Amino acid sequence: MAPKRRKDDERANSLEHLLAAKEIAIVCGSGGVGKTTTAAAAGAMAAASLGGKVLVVTVDPARRLANALGLEGFGNKEKPVPADAFKQAGVQPRGELWAAMLDTKESWDALIHLHAPDEETARRILENPLYQNVSGRFVQSHDYIAMERLYEIHTSGDYDLIIVDTPPTRNAIDFLEAPERMADFFSSRFLRWLTAPARSRVINFASRPFYQIADRILGTQFLQDISEFFMLFQTMYDGFVERARAVDRLLHDRRSTFIVVSTLENVPVREAEFFIDALDDRNFHLGALVLNKVLPTYFLDDGATRVAQRLCADAPEVAHAVESLVANPQMTPQVLREVGESYLNFQVVAKREQEQRAELAKTPEVVATVPYFDSDIYDMGGLLDLGFQIWGRHD
Amino acid sequence: MPADLLDHKLLFVSGKGGVGKSTVAAALALLGSQRGKRTLACEIDAKGNLADFFEAGPTNYTPREVQPNLFAMSMDTEASLQEYLKLQMRLPAIARIGPLARAFEFVATAAPGVREILTVGKPVWEVREGNFDLVVVDAAATGHIVGQLAAPQAINDLVHVGLIRQQTSWLIDVLGNKETTGLVVVTTPEEMPVNETIELAARVEDETDVALSAIVVNRVLPELFGRQEEEVFEELRQPAAVAALDDATNGPVEPVMEGARLAVTMRRTRTGHIERLRTSVDPKIPLLYVPYLFMRAHGFRTTRQVADALSAELSY
Numbered sequence: 001m002a003p004k005r006r007k008d009d010e011r012a013n014s015l016e017h018l019l020a021a022k023e024i025a026i027v028c029g030s031g032g033v034g035k036t037t038t039a040a041a042a043g044a045m046a047a048a049s050l051g052g053k054v055l056v057v058t059v060d061p062a063r064r065l066a067n068a069l070g071l072e073g074f075g076n077k078e079k080p081v082p083a084d085a086f087k088q089a090g091v092q093p094r095g096e097l098w099a100a101m102l103d104t105k106e107s108w109d110a111l112i113h114l115h116a117p118d119e120e121t122a123r124r125i126l127e128n129p130l131y132q133n134v135s136g137r138f139v140q141s142h143d144y145i146a147m148e149r150l151y152e153i154h155t156s157g158d159y160d161l162i163i164v165d166t167p168p169t170r171n172a173i174d175f176l177e178a179p180e181r182m183a184d185f186f187s188s189r190f191l192r193w194l195t196a197p198a199r200s201r202v203i204n205f206a207s208r209p210f211y212q213i214a215d216r217i218l219g220t221q222f223l224q225d226i227s228e229f230f231m232l233f234q235t236m237y238d239g240f241v242e243r244a245r246a247v248d249r250l251l252h253d254r255r256s257t258f259i260v261v262s263t264l265e266n267v268p269v270r271e272a273e274f275f276i277d278a279l280d281d282r283n284f285h286l287g288a289l290v291l292n293k294v295l296p297t298y299f300l301d302d303g304a305t306r307v308a309q310r311l312c313a314d315a316p317e318v319a320h321a322v323e324s325l326v327a328n329p330q331m332t333p334q335v336l337r338e339v340g341e342s343y344l345n346f347q348v349v350a351k352r353e354q355e356q357r358a359e360l361a362k363t364p365e366v367v368a369t370v371p372y373f374d375s376d377i378y379d380m381g382g383l384l385d386l387g388f389q390i391w392g393r394h395d
Numbered sequence: 396m397p398a399d400l401l402d403h404k405l406l407f408v409s410g411k412g413g414v415g416k417s418t419v420a421a422a423l424a425l426l427g428s429q430r431g432k433r434t435l436a437c438e439i440d441a442k443g444n445l446a447d448f449f450e451a452g453p454t455n456y457t458p459r460e461v462q463p464n465l466f467a468m469s470m471d472t473e474a475s476l477q478e479y480l481k482l483q484m485r486l487p488a489i490a491r492i493g494p495l496a497r498a499f500e501f502v503a504t505a506a507p508g509v510r511e512i513l514t515v516g517k518p519v520w521e522v523r524e525g526n527f528d529l530v531v532v533d534a535a536a537t538g539h540i541v542g543q544l545a546a547p548q549a550i551n552d553l554v555h556v557g558l559i560r561q562q563t564s565w566l567i568d569v570l571g572n573k574e575t576t577g578l579v580v581v582t583t584p585e586e587m588p589v590n591e592t593i594e595l596a597a598r599v600e601d602e603t604d605v606a607l608s609a610i611v612v613n614r615v616l617p618e619l620f621g622r623q624e625e626e627v628f629e630e631l632r633q634p635a636a637v638a639a640l641d642d643a644t645n646g647p648v649e650p651v652m653e654g655a656r657l658a659v660t661m662r663r664t665r666t667g668h669i670e671r672l673r674t675s676v677d678p679k680i681p682l683l684y685v686p687y688l689f690m691r692a693h694g695f696r697t698t699r700q701v702a703d704a705l706s707a708e709l710s711y
Contacts, residue, residue, distance in 0.1 A: 031412030031536065032587060129553060225553070266693055267413050296657070298650035307646035321643035326630040328623060335627045338619050339655040345689035346654055352691055372657065 015259075015366055016391050018287045019046050019161060022257045024154060024250070025287065028166045029261035030271040034292040034370075037377060037386065038261045039165035040065055043097055044380065045387035048086065051094035052160030055153065059102045059146060059167045068379050069099055076103040078153070089381035098159070102167075107145045115239035121232055130229040143167060143178040144244075151247045180248060257287030262360065264294055264353035269360060276363055288366035290390055291357060296371055299350035304343065311340030400609050400681075400709055401427050403577045405522045405569065407532045407605065409540040409595070410581030411588045415613040415701075419581045419685070420533035421448035422701035426709075428465035429702070432528035436461075437518045438469040439534050439543070445469060450695040466527070475513040511546035512563065519569045522576075537580070537591045544570065544578070544603040570605050577608030582672070584612055584665035593675045607680055611705070612669060614687040616662040619655060628655065683708040 019025060019042065027039040036058050043056035055078055058065065066073050070085030081097040109126060116122035125131050143166075150164050233240075250256060258279055262272035272289070279286045298304060311318060315333035323329045361367045368390035377383055397403055406423060410416035417438070424436035435458055438445035446454045446469075451461035456474040458466040518530045535543045542549075547566040554560050570576050578599060582592040592610060599607050620628055630636060632652050640648040673682060685704045688697060 031538075032414065032585075221554070263413070265413060296653075299654055301647065301650050303646045304648075304650035304654075307644045307648055308651050310644045310646070311651065318640065318643045321639045322631060322636045325633070325636045325639065326627055328627055331624055331627045332631070335620065335624050335631065338624070339628070339631075339651055342619055342658045343651045343654040346658065348689050348691055372661070 013366065014392055015042060015288055015290075015368055016045075016049070018257060018366055019163075020050055022287065023159075023161060023255040024150065024253075025161070025163045025257050025259055026150075026166060026251070027163060027259045027261060028275060030268045033261050033263045033268050035261045036065060036165045037383070038259070038290050038292065038370075038390070039163050040069065040099075041383045041387040042259070042390065043099075043161075043163045044069075044086075044383045045391045046161055046163070047081075047095045047097035048091050048093040048384065048387075049391075050161070053096050053098065053158065054161045054163070055098040055100065055159045056163045056165070057100050057102060057146075057150065057153070058165040066099075068377060068383055069097070070380060071099060074099050074101050076100065076106045078158075085380040089379065089384050091380075091384060095160070100153075102146055102149055104145050107149050111145070111148060112236070115236035115243075117235050121235055125229075125232045128225065128229045128232065130225055144181075147178055147247045147251065148243065151243070151250055154250060180244065252283060254285065257285045259288045259290060260286065260364070261290045261292060263292050264356045264360075266356075269356045272360055276360075280363070286364050288368060289360060289364040291360070291367070291369045293372050294357070294369050295346060295350040295353055297350075299343070299347045300354065305347065308340040308343040308347075311336045312344065315340070397574060400577065400579070400683075401430060401432070401529065403575060403608065404528065405518060405530050405532070405576040406579055406608070407534040407540070407544065407577070408579045408581060409534050409537055410611075411537045411591045414581050414583045414588050415685075416536065416581045417445060417533050418448060418697060418701055419579070419611050419613060419705075420531050421445060421698045422705055423579065424465060424467075424529070424531040425449075425462065425698055425702045426706055427529040427531065428462060429706075432464065434465050435518070435521060435527040435530045436465065436467045437521075437530060437532045438467070439514050439518075439532055440470075440536070445533055447694055448698045470514050470517065472510055472513050475517050479513060479516065509550070511543045512550055512566070515543055515546055515570075516562075516566060519566050523565065523569055537595045540578075540595070541598050541602050544599070544605045548604070567604060570603075573606040576605055578605050579609050579611060580607065581611045581613055583614045584616075584668045584672075586668060589668045589672045592672060596676045596680070607677075609681050609683055610672070610676065611683045611685060612672070613685045613701075615669070615684045616658065616665060616687050618662060619658050625659070628659075632656070 025042070027035055027042070029035050039058060040056050043054050046052075047054040068085075070082045070088075071079060078098045078100040081099055083093065086093045086097075112125050112131075113122050116125060146164065146167055150162065153159065153162055260272050260275055260279075262268045276286060276289075315337040318336055319329065319332040322332060326332055357369075370386060370389045373386070377386060400406070401423070408416055408420035408423065410419070420438075421436060424434050427434040436445060436449075438454065445467055446452055446461065449461040449465070449467060451459075451467065454461075454467045454469045456468060456471040458468040461467045518532050521527055522530050534540055547563040547570065550559060551563050551567070554563075580592050580595055582588040596607055596610075599605060631640070637648050637652065669682070683705060685701055685708075688700055690697070690700075
C-alpha cells in the first residue's frame with residue numbers, strides 16, 4: 001500500500017499548492033459557468049504569488065477579459081500582460097503573466113506547414129475547399145488544435161505554468177479524445193478507400209458500390225475534392241499520428257492536472273459530474289473543482305429563516321418597532337414583507353445548491369467556492385478578488 | 396413574419412449553454428400543443444434529455460406522443476441517413492448497409508454540412524410533408540447554430556451537381572421562408588449570454604437565410620422595490636433599525652436584509668444587461684421575459700411554468 005500513502009501525502013489542499021506542483025492546468029466545464037474568468041484569475045494569482053512565467057491560453061475572444069488583463073487584445077502569439085495592470089490593482093507580482101488566444105485557423109495552417117512533406121503539398125492543402133471547411137468550421141478541429149497548441153507551447157519550455165481554458169464543447173470530453181480520434185481518423189482503411197481513385201484510377205472490387213452510390217449522391221467534382229483532400233492529408237499521416245500520441249501522453253503526464261468549473265445549477269452540475277467520471281475513466285488527474293456563482297450561506301441560517309417567516313406573516317406588527325426610525329412608516333410593512341419573501345425565495349435555491357454541492361464535492365482534491373459577485377469583473381483588481389476566493393485552503 | 400410566434404411551422408431554439416434552451420424549447424412545444432396544434436418537439440443535440448422536460452422516458456428517432464397533441468423525438472444521424480437514402484434517393488436496402496454507412500461517417504466527419512444537413516433535414520422534412528402543424532427544434536447552442544442553419548447553403552457551395560444538390564434547394568426554401576421558419580434565441584440577463592446573443596443575432600442575419608423571430612430572456616429576477624420602497628429599505632438597514640427589528644423578531648435580521656440587498660443589486664446588474672440587449676438588436680425583434688423560478692422542482696412542472704409565462708408574454 002506504499003504508493004497509495006505517497007499519493008495521500010501529495011494531495012494538494014488548495015489551488016495554490018496544486019498549481020505550485022503542476023506545469024499544465026486544463027480548465028474545463030460546460031458553457032457559461034465562468035471558465036475563462038476562472039482560468040484568468042488562477043493565472044493572475046499564480047503569477048502574483050508563485051512567481052515564474054505563467055501563460056493563460058483562452059479560446060474565448062472576450063474583449064473584456066483582454067481589457068481586464070490590461071491588453072488591447074491578444075491573438076495566437078503569446079503576449080505579456082503589462083506589469084501596470086497588477087500595479088493598478090495594488091499588487092507587486094513575483095512572476096510574469098502572459099496571455100494568448102487560440103486562433104483555430106491560424107493554428108491549423110501552421111500545423112499543415114509543419115507536417116506537409118513540401119511547400120507544394122502544403123499549398124494544395126491550404127487551397128482545398130474541404131480543408132478550408134475543416135479548419136474553419138469543423139467542430140472537433142477546435143478541440144484537437146487546442147491540445148496540439150498546448151503541446152507545442154509546453155515543449156517550447158518557455159513557461160513554468162500553462163493554464164488552458166478549453167473550448168465550450170457540446171460534449172465536454174470531446175477534446176480529451178481529440179488526439180486519439182485524429183490518429184484513428186488518419187489510420188483508417190476507409191480513408192484509403194476514399195483516396196484510391198485519385199491514387200490509381202483503379203477502383204477495387206470492394207469499394208466500387210460505394211463509389212457508384214457516392215457519385216450519384218454527391219457528384220463527381222465533390223468526390224474528387226474529397227479524394228484529393230484525403231490523399232494530401234495522408235502525406236502527413238506519420239507526423240499527425242505521432243504528434244497526436246505525444247499530445248495524449250502529455251495530458252496523462254503527472255505534471256498535468258484538470259480543473260473542473262461549474263455553477264450549482266442543474267445542467268452544469270450534471271455535466272460536471274459526467275466530466276469528473278470521464279476524467280477518472282481515462283486516468284486523467286482531477287486536481288480541483290471550482291464552484292462559481294454560489295449563493296451566500298446566510299440564506300441557510302435557521303434563525304434568519306424564522307425572522308423571514310415572521311416578516312411575511314406579521315409585517316404590520318413588526319413594523320411598529322421601527323415606526324420612529326423611517327420617514328415613510330406606512331410603507332414599512334410592505335417592504336418588510338418583500339424582504340422576508342425574497343429571503344425565503346432565495347433560500348429555496350440555496351438549499352438546492354447545497355445538495356448539488358455535496359454530490360459534486362465527493363471526489364476532487366480541492367474544492368473552491370466562489371460567492372455570487374454583485375457585479376461583473378472589469379479589471380485586474382476584479383480578477384485578483386476572484387483569485388483570492390479560490391486560492392487559499394478549503395476544508 | 397407572422398404576428399404570433401406560434402404561427403410559424405418550424406421554430407429553432409438556440410442559446411448559450413446553461414441558459415435554459417431546452418426548457419424553453421419544451422415550453423414552446425407544450426404551448427403549441429395546448430393551442431390545439433399537432434406539435435413535434437425535436438431534440439438535435441444528442442444529449443437525450445428532452446424527455447425529462449415532459450417526464451416521459453427516453454425518446455428516440457421515432458416521434459412518440461408524450462402529452463396530448465405533443466410528440467417528441469431525438470435526432471440520430473445514422474437513422475436520418477437511412478431514412479433519407481430510402482425516401483429521397485430511393486436506394487435499395489442493400490446499398491444502405493455496411494460499408495456505405497461506415498464510409499459516410501468519414502465523409503460526414505471531414506465535410507462539414509453533411510451531418511448538419513441530415514440533422515436539420517429531418518425536422519424540415521416533417522414540416523414540408525405536413526406531418527405536424529408546428530415543429531420545435533431544440534437546436535445547437537450559440538456556437539454551432541449558424542453552422543447548422545447554413546449547412547444547406549454550405550453544401551450547395553461545395554457540391555455543384557448530383558442528387559444532393561437538388562435536395563438542398565428545398566431545404567433552403569423552407570428555412571428561408573419567414574412565414575414558416577423562425578429562430579428563437581434564449582438568453583439570461585447576464586453578461587456573457589447577452590454578448591453571445593448580440594453576436595449571434597448579427598451572424599444569423601449575415602450568414603443564414605433564417606429569420607430571428609424572438610429572444611427569450613430567461614430567469615428575470617423580480618423587481619423587489621419601487622423607488623420609495625427602496626428608500627424605506629435603506630433606512631431599515633441602518634444599525635438602529637436592525638437592532639429594533641432584532642428585538643421585535645427575536646432573530647438575526649441582518650442576513651435577511653443582506654439577502655434582500657443582494658437581490659436588489661443582482662436585479663440592477665441584470666437590468667443593465669437587458670437594456671444593452673434591447674438597444675443592440677433590431678427593435679422589431681420581440682424580447683419575451685420569463686421570470687426566475689424560485690422552486691425546487693425540475694421537469695414537467697418547470698416546463699409548464701415557463702410555458703405559462705411565455706403564453707402571457709405572447710398574448711399582448
